[in-house]
Amino acid sequence: MTPDVLLRVHGLSKSFGPVQALRDASFDLRRGEIHAVAGENGAGKSTLMNIIDGILQPDAGTIEIDGKPVRITSPTVAQKLGIGFLHQEIALCPDVSIAENIFMATTSASRRFLMNYRELKEKARRMFGRLSTIDPETLVRDLSISQQQLVEIAKALTLDCRILILDEPTASLTEAEAQVLFGIMHRLSARGISQIYISHRMAEIFEHCDRVSVFRDGRSIMTRSIAETSPSEVVNAMVGRVLDRLYPEKLAPEERSDQVILSVRNLSERRRFRNISFDLRKGEILGIAGLIGAGRSEIVKGICRLEGEVTGEVVLDGRPLSLCSYRDSVRAGLVYLSEDRKGDGVFLDLPIAANVSALRVEQVATRLGLIDPRREAGQARALGARLNLKCGSVADSASSLSGGNQQKVALAKLLSVTPRVIFLDEPTRGVDVGAKSEIHRILRQLARDGVGIVVISSELPELIGLCDRLIVVHEGELMGEVPAERMTEQTVMHLASGLRSQEEFA
Amino acid sequence: MTSDATETDRIAAPVPGPAPLRRLVQMRETGLILIILALFVAMTFASPYFLTWVNIRAMVMAFAVEGIVVVGMTVLLISGGIDLSVGSVTALAMVIAGLLFLAGIDPWVASAISIVACAGIGMVMGIFVTRVGLHHFIVSLAVMVIARGLCLLGTGGRPLGLYTLPEEFKFIGQGAIGPIPVVIVIFLVVVLVFDFLLRRTTMFRKVVYTGSNERAAAYSGIRTRRVIFATTTLCSALCGVAGIIFMARFGSAQPTFGVGMELNVIAAAVIGGASLSGGQGTIFGAILGAALLSVISSSLALLDVSVYWQDIIRGSILLAAVTIDLYLTRKRR
Numbered sequence: 073m074t075p076d077v078l079l080r081v082h083g084l085s086k087s088f089g090p091v092q093a094l095r096d097a098s099f100d101l102r103r104g105e106i107h108a109v110a111g112e113n114g115a116g117k118s119t120l121m122n123i124i125d126g127i128l129q130p131d132a133g134t135i136e137i138d139g140k141p142v143r144i145t146s147p148t149v150a151q152k153l154g155i156g157f158l159h160q161e162i163a164l165c166p167d168v169s170i171a172e173n174i175f176m177a178t179t180s181a182s183r184r185f186l187m188n189y190r191e192l193k194e195k196a197r198r199m200f201g202r203l204s205t206i207d208p209e210t211l212v213r214d215l216s217i218s219q220q221q222l223v224e225i226a227k228a229l230t231l232d233c234r235i236l237i238l239d240e241p242t243a244s245l246t247e248a249e250a251q252v253l254f255g256i257m258h259r260l261s262a263r264g265i266s267q268i269y270i271s272h273r274m275a276e277i278f279e280h281c282d283r284v285s286v287f288r289d290g291r292s293i294m295t296r297s298i299a300e301t302s303p304s305e306v307v308n309a310m311v312g313r314v315l316d317r318l319y320p321e322k323l324a325p326e327e328r329s330d331q332v333i334l335s336v337r338n339l340s341e342r343r344r345f346r347n348i349s350f351d352l353r354k355g356e357i358l359g360i361a362g363l364i365g366a367g368r369s370e371i372v373k374g375i376c377r378l379e380g381e382v383t384g385e386v387v388l389d390g391r392p393l394s395l396c397s398y399r400d401s402v403r404a405g406l407v408y409l410s411e412d413r414k415g416d417g418v419f420l421d422l423p424i425a426a427n428v429s430a431l432r433v434e435q436v437a438t439r440l441g442l443i444d445p446r447r448e449a450g451q452a453r454a455l456g457a458r459l460n461l462k463c464g465s466v467a468d469s470a471s472s473l474s475g476g477n478q479q480k481v482a483l484a485k486l487l488s489v490t491p492r493v494i495f496l497d498e499p500t501r502g503v504d505v506g507a508k509s510e511i512h513r514i515l516r517q518l519a520r521d522g523v524g525i526v527v528i529s530s531e532l533p534e535l536i537g538l539c540d541r542l543i544v545v546h547e548g549e550l551m552g553e554v555p556a557e558r559m560t561e562q563t564v565m566h567l568a569s570g571l572r573s574q575e576e577f578a
Numbered sequence: 579m580t581s582d583a584t585e586t587d588r589i590a591a592p593v594p595g596p597a598p599l600r601r602l603v604q605m606r607e608t609g610l611i612l613i614i615l616a617l618f619v620a621m622t623f624a625s626p627y628f629l630t631w632v633n634i635r636a637m638v639m640a641f642a643v644e645g646i647v648v649v650g651m652t653v654l655l656i657s658g659g660i661d662l663s664v665g666s667v668t669a670l671a672m673v674i675a676g677l678l679f680l681a682g683i684d685p686w687v688a689s690a691i692s693i694v695a696c697a698g699i700g701m702v703m704g705i706f707v708t709r710v711g712l713h714h715f716i717v718s719l720a721v722m723v724i725a726r727g728l729c730l731l732g733t734g735g736r737p738l739g740l741y742t743l744p745e746e747f748k749f750i751g752q753g754a755i756g757p758i759p760v761v762i763v764i765f766l767v768v769v770l771v772f773d774f775l776l777r778r779t780t781m782f783r784k785v786v787y788t789g790s791n792e793r794a795a796a797y798s799g800i801r802t803r804r805v806i807f808a809t810t811t812l813c814s815a816l817c818g819v820a821g822i823i824f825m826a827r828f829g830s831a832q833p834t835f836g837v838g839m840e841l842n843v844i845a846a847a848v849i850g851g852a853s854l855s856g857g858q859g860t861i862f863g864a865i866l867g868a869a870l871l872s873v874i875s876s877s878l879a880l881l882d883v884s885v886y887w888q889d890i891i892r893g894s895i896l897l898a899a900v901t902i903d904l905y906l907t908r909k910r911r
Contacts, residue, residue, distance in 0.1 A: 378796075378797065397799075397801075398796070398797070398799050399799040399801070401799075402799045408797065410794075410797055415791075415793060415794075416791065416793035416794045416796070416797045417794060417797070418791075418794060419787060419790040419791045419794050419795075419857070420790075420791070421790050421791075421857050421858060422786065422787075422790050422857070426783070426786070426787075430787055430794075430795070430798040430800075431798045431799060432799075433780040433783050433784065434780055437779075437780045441779050441780050441781060442778045442779055442780075443777075443778050443779065443780055443783060485798070
């Protein structure tokens, strides 16, 4: 046994009913290292982390810390052993200050009867000051998602941990915020704190981690030192096959059409965006780039009349639209795929078939308004087959599906009304690599079939790989347009950070 | 927890959906029917009086009228709401119709006005919930007290004797078609109609969408506020219908009737599988829940258990049912 191993997991198995989530998985973590864990959704990463954090109990296998076998029966035990877990989902109390949130765990552990607010504020200022310039007395409900993530990080750091598990912490952070986080991670590692870093992003793994372990189908496939492997080796190990192309073929220059499907003119909303004008042409995939909070989602939701008091003109197929509600928008053929799949994209408790039919139930009903269960199931099966949805039966609840398949259900719902334009807000967030490239291919096919596709994504490589044209927004204003030929991260980031340059106006 | 479960079943993608038989076994209704049958068998041995036509009819009568309110409550619960005012609104329906009748208005017209008034109460609650943005719980709690106050104000706190109610009106509460009381016929019709509507119509499907995930429903173009307004109104209107039937049955209007009814009604719906967080529940299940509660009350009475114990037992059964349900649904996810 190597002396510097802090945590060793051996032969871990765990099943949920008939599903084997982990099979004989092994993993070791050295003192002070940043160890990336990669794998598609369903590969067993979360199960392993939940076992290490005591949320789940393994069926078989051993866990050792410092060479001594331990039984981690609950998250409290894990905390005592020095294990901290930064969950992907944000779990903060919205009605109290940042400071109180950060010290929630320490407060509950302390034996003092009265709160010492002065000390709390002082400590919070010191802790949180390292992460951000936001006043720690701000209420959490007033923060953006990425700022809340920073609070979560600060919270995890207050516990004296030796092992810190970070589950996709950068998923909702801006580039700058992510850099701050990496800085902190390296400092922690220098202090001897080991970190398990779960991420889908190869660039982050290869820039900041020491070793990487790949999981697939509940098994640990490989562990390598970063210096000895390459991003393509890791991706191939994750997928279990060689991915020929990450993104589908873009439109060739001669395929580009001048025919405009949707044109938006001078769209404004009091505070959130001003004078947005753009065209969506036939056959193309148009991307909207910008930092989080730049107003990307707001613009799209404004067009679909999902929220906000919007002024301006929207012209579909040459006809100006006067929409009052999202219902009107759906009727006109404009549909929106939500960025928050679990929050407002799918009905988790309802059957897949009922999810697919939700946008226009009348379609699967008789003239008297009676739902025909066979037609409803048939519709779900047909659209499911078109999108390669993997499910047992369309009568199963949507919650029984993986993230990628849930997203396909949400997409099937939109396709059920044969839309003219689909706005997709973060269509591949929390979706594994395989399903991601499948969704990209579906979008390309839809575009070729003449459906207008507009994609919002925080992942710049995704936008650049997928889209034929990008428009970039910064603080509610359109900064410019980038054609496929000039799409590089630099050009887009330049515009997204508010540096307008004359030549970008093509 | 959820993310974990969803993660794991991609591996299980080829697992086929449960067979129809398995699905039947997993259904809440099946379990309830079995429990009720088991109680029947046990009670038949325990008391010779239990399995008689008179007793069975009494048991059904005991929850039939309240069962109409259970229907309204279930639909409201599915849409994500709740109504604590059902007991007082039912009493108010009796009082309004009773006062109008005593003022010389035809009892049928008086009943219609009373039901419309109850629907109006529901609309007011609906406006407070959907437009003002208050929670159902608080709004209906306030209305519960207000409606009770109106009952007492209108009657001076004394029951109204309606001795001159015409026979054909009393028929809806006291009559029988062959061996079956009219009350039970009305109850069955309401249950069958709403069960069908809820299972099959697009209108009620939108109720399920709204309760399951209000934002997702809004993002599917459903006017969720209108849905919630409608279910709130429906529940109060059905309280009105129940109040009228009670009036015909008792031949009087009782201002203190229905105290604590909301607990029975909500308990029945929840035992029958409705979720307090919306999106789940069936009419059939809720009625079985009401039936179970009624069978238990009747059994306890026949076994000479004190009334005070009955309340304790009923409350415990509610807790047990909800706990078991939580475990079952947790396993299924």
